[in-house]
Amino acid sequence: MELTSLIVRGLVIFTVFAVTLLIATYSTLAERKIAGFLQDRLGPDRAGPFGILQPLADAVKLFFKEEFIPSHANKWLFIVGPSLAMLTALMSSAVIPFGNEFSIDGQLIPVQGITVNIGLLYIFGVVSLGVYGLMIGGWASNNKFSLLGAIRAASQNISYELAMGMSIIAVLMLAGSLDLRQIVIDQQDNVWNVVRQPLGCVIFITCAFAECNRTPFDLPECEQELVGGYHTEYGSMKLGLYLFSEYINMFVSSAVIATLYFGGYDVPYLSTLGLDKNIETIIGIVALFGKIFFFIFFFMWVRWTLPRFRYDQLMNLGWKSLIPLAILNLILTGGGILAWEHFTK
Amino acid sequence: MADKLFYFLAFVTVLSALMVVFSKNPVHSVLYLILTFFSISGQYVILNAQFLAVVNIIVYAGAIMVLFLFVIMFLNMRTAAEDARKRNALIQLAGVISSGLLLTIVISALVRVDMAAHIAPAKALNTQVGMVENLGIELFTNFLVPFELASVLFIAAMVGAVLLAKREEGERNAF
Incomplete structure (x- = not known):
């Protein structure tokens, strides 16, 4: 009994992990296909039908490149950098509820890697650790341009973390719980948070773009007008890991945006149809992945539409616009909750 | 199980704390200090204080140590x-x-410290005491004054930091 539940739990964790990697892998292809579509060209179509083997070809190319470590670099930390970037990217999908519960033989199996009652804080903690991969990599390269790139990336990430944290607090005030599953259930009972928190939602999505280093906030890379950034000295699969962790982050942020503001696995009015619980769960999972794919597409759409910010514009937006707006949102939410309780009870 | 985990985490904590002092490269020291915070957070999890564990990581490992690393x-x-x-x-x-x-x-x-007095009630420890709700209730009832004083201290520190960083009139502007 104990063992079977352990095996089931292991299977769920393995599936979440595998799906995260698979979607991140195909995001790389999707990015190039969407770039092609937006620029009225085909995109990669040589490797397999419709270019479906392209990610595999990319990985093989990166693995077979020369494994180069600059002679002045700090060897261990040079390797630790990309590993940390990958590790922190992969850790956060563990607490996201990808669906409601399956009931098999009377046993309830939640579709979630680990069920903790502080899921929201866990994600925030992992996000705040993400900056170490970039900083260590940039410093260990022992190159002034890498170091400056690392500092640039780190200051961007820690600036936008603040506004992100404050927009999350408003969600937590509405749901009254740090548990992501509770937040989804709260949205099922009322309305999606995007309706109750339009400002918070915009702030959170903006900060998610900045945390993922995506255009228009891709100054950490910025290869055209500034030198490559923290990964200037990196090559082969170590560079691949840095770039790949960006796609994992994009998947995880899309999942978090969908969970916090767009109802997670909730499909409106589904429970009124009186379907079997397991079928409802499956529809919920499909719905959540639909939302996630939309946001991944949104990330790419913005990337190929908007130009990037200048560095002072980036800092001004973060500190002088988003943080005051997030505080305003907090006050409005608090006042709203008080007024609601006053007039309805 | 929890016993073995405790000894493992304690070993990692002490070892990495020693390495903070003994490593010659300051950046390595900072990284060992981050490892120390992680193993302390592990101890909090064993004590069923998940909230404290995550907040420890967010505040110390995620914010303060990043600034340390910056400066160094x-x-x-x-x-x-x-x-x-x-x-x-x-x-x-x-x-x-x-x-x-x-x-x-x-x-x-x-x-x-009278150790015996502290060990005896440990058996009757409420396992829910570290949960967010209970911690919040404790903070806003029994420890309200120290909590508010700490927030006043934070505001004072923030004002001081802004004042130090602000350019005075006549100083060269960076942008």
Whole structure:
């Protein structure tokens, strides 16, 4: 009994992990296909039908490149950098509820890697650790341009973390719980948070773009007008890991945006149809992945539409616009909750 | 199970804390300090204080240590190491005295603690005490005044930091 539940739990964790990697892998292809579509060209179509083997070809190319470590670099930390970037990217999908519960033989199996009652804080903690991969990599390269790139990336990430944290607090005030599953259930009972928190939602999505280093906030890379950034000295699969962790982050942020503001696995009015619980769960999972794919597409759409910010514009937006707006949102939410309780009870 | 985990985490904590002091490269010291915070967070999880564990990681590992790393990366380490060798004997003496005083305080505080009195109620420990709800209720009822005082202290520190960083009139503007 104990063992079977352990095996089931292991299977769920393995599936979440595998799906995260698979979607991140195909995001790389999707990015190039969407770039092609937006620029009225085909995109990669040589490797397999419709270019479906392209990610595999990319990985093989990166693995077979020369494994180069600059002679002045700090060897261990040079390797630790990309590993940390990958590790922190992969850790956060563990607490996201990808669906409601399956009931098999009377046993309830939640579709979630680990069920903790502080899921929201866990994600925030992992996000705040993400900056170490970039900083260590940039410093260990022992190159002034890498170091400056690392500092640039780190200051961007820690600036936008603040506004992100404050927009999350408003969600937590509405749901009254740090548990992501509770937040989804709260949205099922009322309305999606995007309706109750339009400002918070915009702030959170903006900060998610900045945390993922995506255009228009891709100054950490910025290869055209500034030198490559923290990964200037990196090559082969170590560079691949840095770039790949960006796609994992994009998947995880899309999942978090969908969970916090767009109802997670909730499909409106589904429970009124009186379907079997397991079928409802499956529809919920499909719905959540639909939302996630939309946001991944949104990330790419913005990337190929908007130009990037200048560095002072980036800092001004973060500190002088988003943080005051997030505080305003907090006050409005608090006042709203008080007024609601006053007039309805 | 929890016993073995405790000893493992305690071993990692002490080892990495020692490495903070003994490693020659300051960046390595900072990284070991981050490892120390992680193993302390592990201890919190064993004590069923998940909230404290995550907040410890967010505040210390995620924010404060990033700033440490920032500053240390900007300094030129080679000259800093040479300075250390030439450092004044008086400064070293001051360091020894102040840390000796701290050690004395810690030891005298530990000696007065009646261990038996603290171990007995541990069996009746409420496992829910570390959960967010209970912690919040405790903070906003029994410990309201210290909590509010801490927030006043934070605001004072923030104002001070902004004041220090603000450019005065006539100073060169960076942008």
